[in-house]
Amino acid sequence: MTITETPAPSASPAQAAEQRWTPRLWGVLAVLCAVLFLDGLDVSMVGVALPSIGSELGLSTTSLQWIVNGYVLGYGGLLLLGGRTADLLGRRKVFLIALGVFTVASLIGGLVDDGGLLIATRFIKGLAAAFTAPTAMSILTTTFPEGSARNRALSIFTVFGASGYSSGLILGGVLTSLGWRWTFLVPVPLALAALIAGIVLIPRDKPAAGGGHDPIGAVTLVGGMLLAVYTVVTAPQRGFEPLTVGLAVLAVALLAGFVIAESRVRHPLVRLSIFRIGTIVRANASMVALMGSYVSFQFMMTLYLQDVLHWTPLRMALALLPAGLIVAFGSPFMGRLIDRYGTAPLIVAAMISLSSGYVWFLVTAGSRPGYLVTVLPAMLLLGGGFAFGFSSIMAQATDGIDDSEQGLASGLVQSSGQVGTALVLAVVTGLIASATTAASVSGSGDFTAFRPGVNLVTGVAVAGLLLNAIAMIAARSRRISA
Numbered sequence: 001m002t003i004t005e006t007p008a009p010s011a012s013p014a015q016a017a018e019q020r021w022t023p024r025l026w027g028v029l030a031v032l033c034a035v036l037f038l039d040g041l042d043v044s045m046v047g048v049a050l051p052s053i054g055s056e057l058g059l060s061t062t063s064l065q066w067i068v069n070g071y072v073l074g075y076g077g078l079l080l081l082g083g084r085t086a087d088l089l090g091r092r093k094v095f096l097i098a099l100g101v102f103t104v105a106s107l108i109g110g111l112v113d114d115g116g117l118l119i120a121t122r123f124i125k126g127l128a129a130a131f132t133a134p135t136a137m138s139i140l141t142t143t144f145p146e147g148s149a150r151n152r153a154l155s156i157f158t159v160f161g162a163s164g165y166s167s168g169l170i171l172g173g174v175l176t177s178l179g180w181r182w183t184f185l186v187p188v189p190l191a192l193a194a195l196i197a198g199i200v201l202i203p204r205d206k207p208a209a210g211g212g213h214d215p216i217g218a219v220t221l222v223g224g225m226l227l228a229v230y231t232v233v234t235a236p237q238r239g240f241e242p243l244t245v246g247l248a249v250l251a252v253a254l255l256a257g258f259v260i261a262e263s264r265v266r267h268p269l270v271r272l273s274i275f276r277i278g279t280i281v282r283a284n285a286s287m288v289a290l291m292g293s294y295v296s297f298q299f300m301m302t303l304y305l306q307d308v309l310h311w312t313p314l315r316m317a318l319a320l321l322p323a324g325l326i327v328a329f330g331s332p333f334m335g336r337l338i339d340r341y342g343t344a345p346l347i348v349a350a351m352i353s354l355s356s357g358y359v360w361f362l363v364t365a366g367s368r369p370g371y372l373v374t375v376l377p378a379m380l381l382l383g384g385g386f387a388f389g390f391s392s393i394m395a396q397a398t399d400g401i402d403d404s405e406q407g408l409a410s411g412l413v414q415s416s417g418q419v420g421t422a423l424v425l426a427v428v429t430g431l432i433a434s435a436t437t438a439a440s441v442s443g444s445g446d447f448t449a450f451r452p453g454v455n456l457v458t459g460v461a462v463a464g465l466l467l468n469a470i471a472m473i474a475a476r477s478r479r480i481s482a
Helices: 014-015 024-056 061-089 090-109 117-141 148-178 187-201 217-238 242-262 272-276 278-310 312-343 344-363 371-398 403-435 450-482
Strands: none
Touching: 014 217, 024 090, 024 117, 024 148, 024 278, 061 090, 061 117, 061 217, 061 278, 061 344, 090 117, 090 187, 117 148, 117 187, 117 371, 117 403, 148 242, 148 312, 148 371, 217 371, 217 403, 217 450, 272 278, 272 403, 278 312, 278 371, 278 403, 278 450, 312 344, 312 450, 344 371, 344 450, 371 403
16 A cells, blocks of 8 residues: 555656655555664564673583574574565554564563573564565555655665664663663563554555465475575584585575475465576576675674774774665665666666675785775765665665565565575684684784685675676667667
8 A cells, every 4th residue: 555645647657656755654554664774673683692692601612503593593594484475364454463573582582591592582683674674665566656665765774774784783782781681671662663654654555365374385485495404504513514505405405395385275375486697697696796795894803803803892883883774875766766766777877886895805814904094985975885785685675566566576685685584694704713713813913814705705705796787788788689
C-alpha cells in the first residue's frame, strides 16, 4: 500500500513523485530508518565489547566469535526466506512480530550471565533481523513509488544505516567502559519505541493471493542457507577437514534440491526467472563485492588497532569514524544523483573509490601503517565508495520488480551482502590466522600478518569494478549500435 498524497488528474508522474510527503509518510520512513539504525548499532557496539564480554563470562576466543557468528548465522541463513515471507503473509505483520522478538532478545542478552545463553540470544536476534531488514526494505519500496521518491527515501534510509554503525563504534567504546551489558540494553528503548510507532503508522496490507504453498522449498532453502553460512563461518577454525567438506556438500545438495523444487511446484517460494534479469544479478554480485570487502577490511583494522597497537576501544572507534561520516553526509544526495545519472555509473564510481582505498593502503602501509598517511585516506575513500554504492545497488536490485515480489528482491540482495560478508570474512580470518606469529602480535605494530587479507579484499573490490564497468560499456555499445 502506498501512502502518498493523491495527485491531481492532470499531474504528470514526475510531478506526482515530487509532491510533498505527508507527516504519516515521514513517520513510516522514520520507523524503517530506526530499525536499520538499530541493526548497524547492534553489530558495531557488540564488536567493540567482545573483549570485555570474554573477560567477564570466561569465554574462549572460539566461543567469543560465536557472539558475532551466531548473529550472522541467523541473519544470513534466513534473509531470503524472511523477505519472501513478508510478501506472502503481509509486510506489516511480519515486520512488527520480528521487531518484537528482536526487542525481547536484546533485553535478555543484557541480563544473562551464561555465555551459551548470550550466544543463543544473538542467534535469535539474527533470525529476527532476517525478517525485519528485508521487510523494512520492501515496505519502503512499496510505499514510495519507483523513481525520484523511492531514490530519495533510499538515500535517507542509507544514512541511518551508516549512522547506526558509526554511532555504535563510539557508543560501544563509551558503554563498554561502563559495562558491556549496556551495549545490549541501550537499544531496547529505541526498539520498543519503533515497535509502538510501527503499530500506529505502518498501514495494513493484504497477504499475497497466490504462492507460498511450497513446504519443500522452504525446508530446503532454510536448511541449505543455514548449513552454507555455518560452514563458511566455522571453516577457519576447523580447516578443510572431512566434516567441513561434508557440510559444504550437504548445503550444496539442499540448495540444489531447492532449485529443483522451485522449478516444479505451481506456486514457488522463489520465482527462479528473477535470476534472468541482468541488472538484478549484477546488483547482487555488486553487493557481495561492497559488503564483503568493506566489512572485512574494518574487521582487520579493528584487530590491528586494538590487539596489535593496543588502542582503547574509543580511540579505535574514532579512527574508523571518518568512513561512517562520509556515508552519513554523502548519502542524502544519492537520490538526486541516481535520478540524474542512473544506478550503473554510480556503482562503477563506488567500486573505483573502494578499489582505490584498498590499493592506497597497500602501497603506503609498509610494515606499520601510519594513520594520517595511510589509514585516514583509505577510510575516506572507502566511505565514499559505500556512500555511492549502497543506495545505488539497492535501487538497481528493486527497480522494475512488482510490488508482490519486493520482499523477495530485497531479501535476495541483502542475503548476497550477508553471505558475501561471511565468505570473505571467513577467508580473511583464515589468512590472518595462518600468517600471525607471536612476534606479529607482540605490540611491535607489524602489519605483515594482515597484508594477505588486504590483498584479498582488494581483489574482491576490483572484481566488482570490472563486472560493472564491462556491463556499462556493453550497454552503451548496444545503445549506439541500435
